[in-house]
Amino acid sequence: MRKNSLIPRVNANCATCSLRELCLPLGLNEHEIILLDKLVSHKCKIQRGEFLHRAGLRFQSLYAIRRGFFKTCILEKDGRQQVTGFYMTGELLGLDAISTETYNCDTVALEDSEVCEVPFAKLEEMSRNIPTLMHHFHKIMSREIVKDHGVMMLLGSMRAEERLAAFLLNLSRRFVKRGYSASDFILRMTREEIGSYLGLKFETVSRAFSRLQDENIISVNNKHVSIHDMDRLRSKVGNS
Amino acid sequence: MRKNSLIPRVNANCATCSLRELCLPLGLNEHEIILLDKLVSHKCKIQRGEFLHRAGLRFQSLYAIRRGFFKTCILEKDGRQQVTGFYMTGELLGLDAISTETYNCDTVALEDSEVCEVPFAKLEEMSRNIPTLMHHFHKIMSREIVKDHGVMMLLGSMRAEERLAAFLLNLSRRFVKRGYSASDFILRMTREEIGSYLGLKFETVSRAFSRLQDENIISVNNKHVSIHDMDRLRSKVGNS
DNA sequence: TAAAAGCCTTGATTCAGATCAATTCATAGG
DNA sequence: CCTATGAATTGATCTGAATCAAGGCTTTTA
The missing domain is CATH 1.10.10.10 (Winged helix-like DNA-binding domain superfamily/Winged helix DNA-binding domain)
Incomplete structure (x- = not known):
């Protein structure tokens, strides 16, 4: 998240979130969800047209979309822009940043939105004690890869x-x-x-x-x- | 791996492998590498032109390439084929299969090759106790996503x-x-x-x-x- | 070692999508 | 509310890559 703390934050709450079966908490029991809730302590609102983050910013957290719609895009040095994805509620933003510890793409809200911040180091720490969480997180990352392969197919041959x-x-x-x-x-x-x-x-x-x-x-x-x-x-x- | 056990297997050994700084063991200490070695117990040879696995096969293991070169491809129902990647030594095959618990693509050796089998459930289990291993694995998955975004850029605008x-x-x-x-x-x-x-x-x-x-x-x-x-x-x- | 099969190159032609251009439509701001 | 700006549509033309076609080269295998 940008240092600029004008962006409002409120408490998140996975336990009561209607998206929980689409999102990170899938498959967790009541007890585990409460633990996750402690980790995902901040929500934050992003107005339409605003950036959640820009490419180059140091990576700290993933963001789960609570409400709204985002695009991610990468910019070539020659100015060409490529939209790499559209993301909706329950989906996780920032997975590409884990590898370089820097966000690789610009992430922009396409409507008024709200995200839950998931500090990544803490997520890894917690997933050591909650195998279900770890496994589900791996599935989410893997799903992103499968999705990208589908897009490659589309771009390459349709x-x-x-x-x-x-x-x-x-x-x-x-x-x-x-x-x-x-x-x-x-x-x-x-x-x-x-x-x-x-x-x-x-x-x-x-x-x-x-x-x-x-x-x-x-x-x-x-x-x-x-x-x-x-x-x-x-x-x-x-x-x- | 296919049930067909004609495929020869020998013991793997990360500790002495020249690829270890490119591969899964990156950053592990001596003690941790020995643990990983127990997990990665099998190597197996794949001749040029042979399949490591086909799409649809149940997922059990990732495969680290010890020697050789592979392509992965997906097949549309109408027969169109799309190569989704080329993989060389030290790279991990099968990351896309975690999400569906089924391999999503055909994986074919393009030269005589050798892979180390990494049973995925055991990898997750072990990574609970070796945070470095978990973190590095996450980086590897994330890198795959970044790579795919690069290919999307290439396909979309070059x-x-x-x-x-x-x-x-x-x-x-x-x-x-x-x-x-x-x-x-x-x-x-x-x-x-x-x-x-x-x-x-x-x-x-x-x-x-x-x-x-x-x-x-x-x-x-x-x-x-x-x-x-x-x-x-x-x-x-x-x-x- | 020859024949066959697959792979690669190059030329001619076609075509899907890019580019250029003109309007219309929608949304935001004064 | 009106104006300005950006978004979308549609037409005309151009172009890069696909397609069709022929021949040469390499590798496999009989």
């Missing part, structure tokens, strides 16, 4: 429309897990950010949206997306 | 020649770490496998090689690559 279809299906699945509609949601990111993530220019993203709409598979109204035909959307992926 | 240049520089760096020449090496993979990894067709890879050669930056003779002008090769990356 065409524009396929990429967008895969992207929408991925968002949909994650919304469902959180109790939201599978077929009706608001995009938090711009066409340009989607394009960066999918390896496309924003005009191409826009055209791909329009084409899916013309085929009556989805409808798009600016940031509002409705999926009308989930099966045909699915068949767009991996059929080319 | 052009063919840039991608190949970045790829060669990456190989070069890894060879140096292992005591080999930075500028002179043998590729273990085909043009098609390079292409799959870089999101290009093999003809494009071949042309990119030829162009770098025409510019006297490298010379290529089939699988043998010599880098003549490291600076110009570097300037190919991130200058477009």
Whole structure:
């Protein structure tokens, strides 16, 4: 977290958090959750457009998203920017920073958000005594790797429309897990950010949206997306 | 590891292994290394072209590469294949399998190789008592994530020649770490496998090689690559 | 040692997506 | 509330990489 302590903090509380089955505490018993609660002592609010942290800052903590939506991106020296991920509630930010002890990417809130700070050294210390916690943490890291391999597949071998279809299906699945509609949601990111993530220019993203709409598979109204035909959307992926 | 036990096994020995500073034991003291040795009790040889494991097999162990070279790839249902990584000595295979408890990718030896089996449950157990080991393992996983983000950047925003240049520089760096020449090496993979990894067709890879050669930056003779002008090769990356 | 199979290179052509450009639409700020 | 700024759409054109095709080289194996 930035030194700038204008960012408000309040107590976190895993035991009563509705996200606990999506988040770090998965599988812990009552007693263990109380221990974890001591570790995750601070929540902090990040306004839309603000940085949780910038690349280069020294790594201390992971952040679990309690509310809101983030993007992470890396910046090449020549100015090119690549969005490396979009993160929603219950997901962990900062896993890439463990290796270098420095955050490797800029992390920006795409809507008003709130994160729980997880001091990493303490997490490691605690996980020595809570094998379930350790194991689940390993699964979370491994899942990140699997996710990235999926994106590599997408970037390496899919065409524009396929990429967008895969992207929408991925968002949909994650919304469902959180109790939201599978077929009706608001995009938090711009066409340009989607394009960066999918390896496309924003005009191409826009055209791909329009084409899916013309085929009556989805409808798009600016940031509002409705999926009308989930099966045909699915068949767009991996059929080319 | 496959049940098929024709694959020969011999005792491993981290304490005397020349790769130990690249591999899992990094930072451990003499006593701790001896403990780790008990855990990593089996080595096993894999001939060129053979699978270490296939996607779908139940996950039990990570594998540290003692000798040789591997590729990992995932297969889409429509038959498309994507190479997700190339791995050399001292690197860990199987990190992606922790999340699903099933190997997610096919892992194939690209030359005669030897791996050390690391039973994962035992590694977790042991790392409870050896904080250095736990921390280093976390760094290794995190490094994998950072590496994947780099590949996403490459796939998302670089052009063919840039991608190949970045790829060669990456190989070069890894060879140096292992005591080999930075500028002179043998590729273990085909043009098609390079292409799959870089999101290009093999003809494009071949042309990119030829162009770098025409510019006297490298010379290529089939699988043998010599880098003549490291600076110009570097300037190919991130200058477009 | 020859034949076969796979791998690599290079040329010609095509095409998906990038780029350039013009408008419209939405949101934020004065 | 209106204006300004950024976001999105859509069209026209261009281009880098894919595709199609042919031939040479290497490695394997019979």
